Amino acid sequence: MSAGSAVSTTYLELSQEDGAAHKFYEVTVDGTTVTVRYGRIGAAGQTQITTFPTEAKAQAAAAKKVGEKVRKGYEPAVRGQRAPRAVTRRQVTSAPSTARAVAPVLWRFGTGSSAFGIHVDDEHCWVGNQSGDVFTLDHEGNTLARFSLPDGVKCLVADDFWIYAGCDDGRVYDLSSKLPFAAYDISADVDIFWLDIHEGVLNVSDRSGGLTVIDHEDEHQWSRRSQGAHAWMVRADDRAVYHGHFEGVTAYAPDGGGELWHTPTRGGVLFGWQEDDTVYAGTAHRVVQRLSKATGTIEATYACDSAVYSCAASPGGRYVFAGDSSSSVYCFDRDGTRLWKLGTGGGSALSMQYRDERLYLVTTDGSLVCVDASETAVAAAQQGTVPVARDVKLAAALPTYAPATTATAVTTVAQAPSGSVVVECVQQNGRLRVHVLSDGYDDSWNVQFPRAIRVPGARYVVDALHPAAGGFYRVRGEIRRLQ
Numbered sequence: 001m002s003a004g005s006a007v008s009t010t011y012l013e014l015s016q017e018d019g020a021a022h023k024f025y026e027v028t029v030d031g032t033t034v035t036v037r038y039g040r041i042g043a044a045g046q047t048q049i050t051t052f053p054t055e056a057k058a059q060a061a062a063a064k065k066v067g068e069k070v071r072k073g074y075e076p077a078v079r080g081q082r083a084p085r086a087v088t089r090r091q092v093t094s095a096p097s098t099a100r101a102v103a104p105v106l107w108r109f110g111t112g113s114s115a116f117g118i119h120v121d122d123e124h125c126w127v128g129n130q131s132g133d134v135f136t137l138d139h140e141g142n143t144l145a146r147f148s149l150p151d152g153v154k155c156l157v158a159d160d161f162w163i164y165a166g167c168d169d170g171r172v173y174d175l176s177s178k179l180p181f182a183a184y185d186i187s188a189d190v191d192i193f194w195l196d197i198h199e200g201v202l203n204v205s206d207r208s209g210g211l212t213v214i215d216h217e218d219e220h221q222w223s224r225r226s227q228g229a230h231a232w233m234v235r236a237d238d239r240a241v242y243h244g245h246f247e248g249v250t251a252y253a254p255d256g257g258g259e260l261w262h263t264p265t266r267g268g269v270l271f272g273w274q275e276d277d278t279v280y281a282g283t284a285h286r287v288v289q290r291l292s293k294a295t296g297t298i299e300a301t302y303a304c305d306s307a308v309y310s311c312a313a314s315p316g317g318r319y320v321f322a323g324d325s326s327s328s329v330y331c332f333d334r335d336g337t338r339l340w341k342l343g344t345g346g347g348s349a350l351s352m353q354y355r356d357e358r359l360y361l362v363t364t365d366g367s368l369v370c371v372d373a374s375e376t377a378v379a380a381a382q383q384g385t386v387p388v389a390r391d392v393k394l395a396a397a398l399p400t401y402a403p404a405t406t407a408t409a410v411t412t413v414a415q416a417p418s419g420s421v422v423v424e425c426v427q428q429n430g431r432l433r434v435h436v437l438s439d440g441y442d443d444s445w446n447v448q449f450p451r452a453i454r455v456p457g458a459r460y461v462v463d464a465l466h467p468a469a470g471g472f473y474r475v476r477g478e479i480r481r482l483q
Helices: 053-072 373-382
Strands: 008-015 022-029 033-040 047-052 105-110 115-122 125-129 133-137 143-148 153-159 162-167 171-174 180-185 190-200 201-206 211-216 220-225 233-236 243-244 248-252 259-263 269-274 278-283 285-292 298-303 308-313 319-325 328-333 340-343 350-356 359-361 368-370 390-392 421-428 430-436 445-447 461-469 470-482
Touching: 022 053, 033 053, 105 269, 105 373, 115 162, 115 350, 115 359, 115 368, 125 153, 125 368, 133 153, 153 190, 162 190, 190 233, 201 233, 201 243, 211 243, 233 269, 243 269, 243 278, 248 269, 248 278, 285 308, 285 319, 298 319, 319 350, 340 373
Parallel strands: 105 390, 115 153, 269 308, 308 350, 445 470
Antiparallel strands: 008 022, 022 033, 033 047, 105 368, 115 125, 125 133, 133 143, 153 162, 162 171, 171 180, 190 201, 201 211, 211 220, 233 243, 243 248, 248 259, 269 278, 278 285, 285 298, 308 319, 319 328, 328 340, 350 359, 359 368, 421 430, 421 461, 430 445, 461 470
16 A cells, blocks of 8 residues: 555446346555456456556546446445356266276367367367366367456357357357457346357357347347256257257247247256257266257167266267266267267366367366277277377467457557458447448448447448348457547
């Protein structure tokens, strides 16, 4: 504390009745130092510290910050009186594998915390953990970048070009550009279990068995309460939203028009996967069941030896994979015949994805594991011959990116680079929307754009815009503000 000066703290909260906001903002002045702390109510939040030439300038800066928040609806509050957002971290047990042989692991990357999120595309492997870290690696296990998010990562999902991380702070972050940003805010009364995004529409399943659907402008569309609680599965496509919970799988019309079918499963659903015409539900009763998307009919059952924490399939469902609570991974043919069972060598697989004869797992010990799932490698593993797994280390100078939470976090440019697209923030029916100014686009369509950086009347430059089926544009690449 500075000599002769008193420390003053102003604590504000914004908690709307509809749950759209549930956050705090705290400003502390200690002499010439102003400390700002902000985030989800009940969480530690993020901290910014600024030093000013004089105490008077520090007091003035603090008063300005408080005034800005009050004008946005924040109110004085007492820390700890309002309940924090409900967050359920998945409680799992992991026993040693009973398999006689270990899977042919090519490489293993330890994230430092239990990991649930995984996505693998043509260029990258993505893994997100409970500490809020998301790492990208290439297919050979070399670390490329790190995203530092404010809270634990529930899951990673892809929607065409775009990669999203659903976090325990109730936000879904777009990781597709250099600087991540919050694309969706989920109501504070939703205890998020899993999510999926299809054509910009966010589908959220929760602890109570609810399903919440939010559009590309972060506005609530519809919700349903399924027959069972603990909904660990949600998958979506053009024809339906598939919601898995403790009483089975329920399919709903994408527009919220009603239930299309409901199918009880053998045990509560703990994980879900989808292919073009089928959905797969991994259950607590040691099976994966394949259901027809059209009718909900159970077409095949894949029997494991312990509760199924995760499942996946090769394209077309030729092979079906499962990870159980006893650190084993399985492969079945399409009809349900078990082809092999092998130990993971490092915990139970909480999520998985198959790609190009490789099976990628994220495990209870916080590792991203790359398994050689080719027939030759698996046959050798069953005979006791496996490669020496490479233990991947973090790159010494790994670039790290944190979310853009304010307009000032965006780079400013004097003019739009050649080939870029210019958009503008405009007031429309009481809401701040973003429309396209560049030629060749429909200026009546909205642009999906991070709320945190919108400034009325401001113009921004983006690398590219892509049309989505719902009649809006999505940003591709870096966002910069025009001077």
